[in-house]
Amino acid sequence: MATKVILDVDTGSDDAVAIMTAALSPEIDLVAICTTWGNQAIEDTTDNTLRLVDAMGLDVPVYQGCDTAMVKYLTNDYVENRPHVPVMHNGKPVIMHAKHLDLPEAVTRPQNVPAACFYVDYLRKATEKITLIPVGPLTNLGLALRIAPDIAEHIEQIVVMGGGSKITNCNPWGESNIWHDPEAAQIVAECGAKVVWVPLDATHRACITMEDCRRFREIGTFCAKFAAEQCEQRIIVHNAQQPLDIPDAAAVHDALCVAYVIDPTVLTDLRHCHVEIGLAGYGEGQTIVDQRAYPLEKNGYFAYDADRFKFVDILCSCFARDPQKA
Amino acid sequence: MRKIIMDVDTGTDDAIAIMAAVMAPQIEVAALCTVHGNTSVSNTTKNTLRAAFAAGREDIPVYPGAAGPMVKDLSEVRRIPVPEPVLGGTAEVDGVTVSMNPDLLPLPDPSCAPQATPAPLYYLEFLRTTTEKVTIVATGALTNLGLALSLDPMLAEKIEELVIMGGGVKKSNITASAEANFYKDPEAAAIVLQCGAPITLCTLDATHSCALTESHERRLRAIGNTAAVFTANDVRARRESYARFQPLERAGTAPIHDALCIAYLIDPTVLTCVEDAACMVECSEGIGDGRLQVDTRSFHAAPNVRLVTQADPDKMCDILAEVFSGRGGVTG
Numbered sequence: 206m207a208t209k210v211i212l213d214v215d216t217g218s219d220d221a222v223a224i225m226t227a228a229l230s231p232e233i234d235l236v237a238i239c240t241t242w243g244n245q246a247i248e249d250t251t252d253n254t255l256r257l258v259d260a261m262g263l264d265v266p267v268y269q270g271c272d273t274a275m276v277k278y279l280t281n282d283y284v285e286n287r288p289h290v291p292v293m294h295n296g297k298p299v300i301m302h303a304k305h306l307d308l309p310e311a312v313t314r315p316q317n318v319p320a321a322c323f324y325v326d327y328l329r330k331a332t333e334k335i336t337l338i339p340v341g342p343l344t345n346l347g348l349a350l351r352i353a354p355d356i357a358e359h360i361e362q363i364v365v366m367g368g369g370s371k372i373t374n375c376n377p378w379g380e381s382n383i384w385h386d387p388e389a390a391q392i393v394a395e396c397g398a399k400v401v402w403v404p405l406d407a408t409h410r411a412c413i414t415m416e417d418c419r420r421f422r423e424i425g426t427f428c429a430k431f432a433a434e435q436c437e438q439r440i441i442v443h444n445a446q447q448p449l450d451i452p453d454a455a456a457v458h459d460a461l462c463v464a465y466v467i468d469p470t471v472l473t474d475l476r477h478c479h480v481e482i483g484l485a486g487y488g489e490g491q492t493i494v495d496q497r498a499y500p501l502e503k504n505g506y507f508a509y510d511a512d513r514f515k516f517v518d519i520l521c522s523c524f525a526r527d528p529q530k531a
Numbered sequence: 532m533r534k535i536i537m538d539v540d541t542g543t544d545d546a547i548a549i550m551a552a553v554m555a556p557q558i559e560v561a562a563l564c565t566v567h568g569n570t571s572v573s574n575t576t577k578n579t580l581r582a583a584f585a586a587g588r589e590d591i592p593v594y595p596g597a598a599g600p601m602v603k604d605l606s607e608v609r610r611i612p613v614p615e616p617v618l619g620g621t622a623e624v625d626g627v628t629v630s631m632n633p634d635l636l637p638l639p640d641p642s643c644a645p646q647a648t649p650a651p652l653y654y655l656e657f658l659r660t661t662t663e664k665v666t667i668v669a670t671g672a673l674t675n676l677g678l679a680l681s682l683d684p685m686l687a688e689k690i691e692e693l694v695i696m697g698g699g700v701k702k703s704n705i706t707a708s709a710e711a712n713f714y715k716d717p718e719a720a721a722i723v724l725q726c727g728a729p730i731t732l733c734t735l736d737a738t739h740s741c742a743l744t745e746s747h748e749r750r751l752r753a754i755g756n757t758a759a760v761f762t763a764n765d766v767r768a769r770r771e772s773y774a775r776f777q778p779l780e781r782a783g784t785a786p787i788h789d790a791l792c793i794a795y796l797i798d799p800t801v802l803t804c805v806e807d808a809a810c811m812v813e814c815s816e817g818i819g820d821g822r823l824q825v826d827t828r829s830f831h832a833a834p835n836v837r838l839v840t841q842a843d844p845d846k847m848c849d850i851l852a853e854v855f856s857g858r859g860g861v862t863g
Contacts, residue, residue, distance in 0.1 A: 275681060276602050276718040279814055319682045322652055351601055352651045352678055388602040395605075484606050485816060 207234040208336050208361070208466055211327070213270070213320070214459070215243030215341030216253040217302050218435040222520070223340055223459035224254065225428040228263050229523040232467045236335070237327065239268045239320035243341040243385055244302035247272040250341070255311035261428065261529070267313070270320030270345040274386035292445040301442045307434070324349035325356055334361035336466055339393075340459035342382050343367070347389025350396050360398040364462045365390075368480070368492030369405035370507065374447065376490070380405055383482055384490030391482040400505040402480055403462045404492060407472060407508035411461045411516040412454035415440060420517065421524060422531075429524035430531040461511060464519045471519060474510035477503045533666055533796060534559045536657070538596070538650070539789070540568025540575045540671030540712075543765045546582035546636055547851070548670055548789040550758040553588040555797050555854045560588070561665065562657070564650035566596040568671035568715055570634045573598075575671070576645050577635060584641035585757050596650030597674035600716035601681075608816050611715065622771035629768035638761065654679035654686065664691035666796070669723070670789035672712055673697070677719025680726050690728035694792045698812070698823030699735035700840055704777065706821070710735045713812055714821030721812040724835060731837045732810065733791045734823065737802065741791060741842035742784035745770065750852055759855040762787070784844070791842055794850040801850060804841035807834035 210233050214220040227235045238258070240251040251269045258267060291298030316323070324346065328335060337360055339346055346363070349356060367382035367390060375381040383390045394400060413436045421433035439455035449456065464471045479501040483491035495501050535558055539545040552558050563583060565576040576595045583591050603609050621630040646653070654675065658665070667690055669676060676693075679686055697712040697720060705711040713720045724730065743751075743766045752763035769785030779786070794801045809826035813819040826832050 271681065276722070276814070279718055279721045319655070321682055322655060325649065325652060348678060348681055351597065351599075351674075352649050354598065388605055391605045392602070484602075 207232055209234045209236050209333065210336045210338055210466060211237050211239060213239040213241055213337065213339035213341060213345055214254055215241050215245065215250040216257065216306065217244040217250060217341070217459070218439055219457045219459040220244070220340055221253070221257050221306060221435055222432045222457050223463045224257055225261065225432060226460050226463045226520055226523045227338070228261060228265065229428060229526045230467050235265050237266050237268060237323065239270050239323065239345050240315070241270040241320070241341040241345055242272050243382065245304055249304050251315055252311060253306045255313050255315065256306050256308040259311050259313050260308045267315045268318060268320040268323040269315040271348065274342065275344055275347050275388050277386060277388065290446070292442050294441045299438055299441045301439060320345040321348040321352065325353045328356040328359040329353065331359045334359055336361045337363045338462045338466065339363065340366035340382070340462055342385035343389040343393050344386045347386065347392040350392050357396045357398040362399040362401055363393060364401045364403060364465055365393065366403050366408070366458045366462045368402050370492065370494050370509070372405035372409055374405060378488060379490035380492060383492055387482045387484050387490045391484060394480055394482060394504060401465065401475070402492070402505055402507045403465060403472070404508065405456070407511045408456040408458040408461050409449055411456070411471070411511035411513045412449050412451055413457050413517065414451060414454045417517045420521060424521060424524050425531050426524055426527035427529035427531050428527040432520065432524060460520060461516060464516050467519055468515065471512055471515045472508040473512050475506050475508050478505065478507050479503050480505040480507055532559050533557060534561050534663065535666045535668050535796065536562050536564060538564040538566060538667060538669040538671060538675055539579055540566050541578035541582055541636070542569035542575065542671070542789065543631055543636065544787045544789040545569070545670050546578060547762045547765060547787055548793045549579065549582040550586040550761070551790055551793045551851055551854050553583060553586045553591065554758060555793070557797055560591050562653065563591055563593045564596050564653065564675050565593060566650070566671040566675050567598050568712065569632045571598070572596060574634050580641050580643065580645065581636050581638040585638045585761065589641040589643045593645045594648055594650040594653040595645045597678065600672065601674055601677050601718045603716060603718065606816060609820060622768070622775055624767060624771050629771065631765065631768045631772045650675040651678035651682065655682050658686040658689040659683070661689055664689055666691045666694065668694045668792045668796070670696040670712070670792055672715035673719040673723045674716045677716065677722040680722050684726065687726040687728040693723065693728050693730045694733065694795060695723070695730060696733045696738065696789050696792050698732060700823065700825060700838070702735040702739055704735060708819050709821035710823065713823060717812050717814040717821040721814055724810055724812060730835065731795065731839060733795065733839045736840040737842045738786045738788035738791050739779055741801070741844040741847045742779055742781060742786040743844060743848055744784050747844070747848040750848060751855065754852060754856045756855060762851060762855070790851065791847065794847050797850050797854065798846065801846045802839050802842050805837050805839050808836050808838040809834050810836040810838060
């Protein structure tokens with residue numbers, strides 16, 4: 206039976222690949238998509254999500270979420286995230302996450318209920334446990350868990366794209382999703398449900414190469430082609446700003462979480478450990494894994510490595526199921 | 532008739548505020564939301580049901596709210612020590628141990644139960660659908676409103692007025708710098724103060740200034756009904772408790788903090804010092820956590836609060852006595 210999944214996205218180029226993978230996988234029953242701020246403003250991440258939902262012809266409700274962190278903006282030393290810096294490529298600026306996905310404008314509107322309320326209502330009524338895949342800042346879930354902590358009992362697992370132990374990105378110690386809303390991330394970390402952290406350590410290993418993009422294009426479906434476009438754009442930016450161990454490759458972070466729910470063996474070094482989030486000072490937004498021989502209570506699973514070949518195979522088999530030709 | 536929602540951590544002074552509100556003909560209480568604070572949210576919910584029942588209004592829906600702060604408890608160094616600093620403790624009165632904030636109020640239990648909807652979601656549903664603006668009276672930690680406003684900041688536009696008991700200017704109680712309601716959820720208080728709705732903030736300075744005396748206590752007791760006697764008993768317990776643990780400037784008096792918010796709605800002239808001010812709440816790991824910050828510069832930021840620092844104790848007693856004796860709460 207397919208796993209019931211709620212995605213929580215800040216679409217976002219890699220979010221788009223994650224949505225397509227989840228929607229097409231026979232292993233996943235995508236019951237709803239929540240949107241959150243992060244890669245772009247909430248209006249844009251919601252609009253991008255709806256554009257993709259419409260382009261794929263999906264019948265999945267979209268719930269708009271929060272437009273900023275739970276509390277991070279309250280302090281007067283709050284520093285805004287730096288804007289995406291474009292890379293010039295063939296005379297055109299390319300950024301990691303375009304403000305608007307290159308798709309027709311959406312016709313579908315988001316539901317009238319805020320994402321956090323949807324979590325509380327849906328999970329409290331759920332007759333089976335639900336898998337959550339949040340791949341942006343964790344604000345919606347943080348709020349939902351504070352409004353109704355009991356919803357944790359209705360969660361099968363939370364597969365978070367976020368954090369980094371040996372790799373960071375948005376500042377010297379933080380990964381973007383966690384850094385954007387550290388308090389929400391910490392609420393998730395200690396909520397009592399099973400939490401699987403899919404950090405940069407794993408997503409950078411599961412990179413997608415130009416060769417993989419050619420394989421996507423050969424599949425010939427709409428989703429395969431659109432995924433190839435997103436990945437190619439990411440490779441350009443990665444090459445210029447965050448070169449990976451393998452040349453001409455990009456991390457497609459969010460899709461790895463979905464691939465893990467489809468086939469858990471795609472994460473190859475998943476360690477049971479104590480994870481917590483730094484909330485203040487120089488550690489703010491840092492994902493801290495207790496590395497000591499006598500760690501604090503193990504409260505989550507942290508992925509250190511992933512199988513990039515298996516990852517691409519999973520993506521290809523999902524994209525091939527898309528009935529829409531490119 | 533003024534429609535209000537109360538957000539309470541009942542609490543004896545919350546109970547007096549509830550009884551006064553539901554008995555006042557000028558006020559219609561649409562709902563009671565509960566929150567952590569004086570005791571656990573499960574106790575404050577029970578106590579809220581009891582207080583409404585004692586005043587004959589067990590029909591008012593009670594929505595259980597947050598069990599803890601929005602985020603403060605995530606930080607080990609900011610966690611409120613258990614047992615928390617003694618604010619009331621217990622005292623002996625005529626050989627009987629009295630407490631100004633017992634876990635469970637000495638009032639009968641009604642048969643009704645709280646609602647299933649969490650308080651922040653009730654706010655969202657009610658405020659989104661209401662066609663008339665509503666006044667919210669919040670006399671505990673501001674977690675429910677902080678969460679609701681985070682779900683949808685536009686809710687503030689549906690709030691006629693927010694009447695809050697919290698913060699202190701020259702006074703504090705739970706720490707050297709903070710008043711308890713703000714201290715228990717500084718982030719929620721900060722979110723609420725900057726939400727854009729008109730705010731009347733009854734500070735500790737105001738509630739201490741209108742603390743009730745022994746003669747007020749006698750006057751209330753003479754009314755003889757449940758609400759009045761409950762209030763008189765609390766004035767007595769507080770007079771003893773404050774004398775021992777938090778001596779006030781006027782010896783032998785008892786502040787009934789939360790009731791001032793309701794007294795104000797019945798008769799605004801009970802407030803004797805109100806000024807517009809730009810206010811924020813400190814959220815930090817330091818000594819200032821939960822402190823009300825008032826911008827005192829001559830070139831201060833735009834005022835967001837009507838800051839109340841003084842109120843009239845005789846008028847406070849008049850208002851409560853009139854309401855409890857069923858004379859319509861009309862005061863001279």
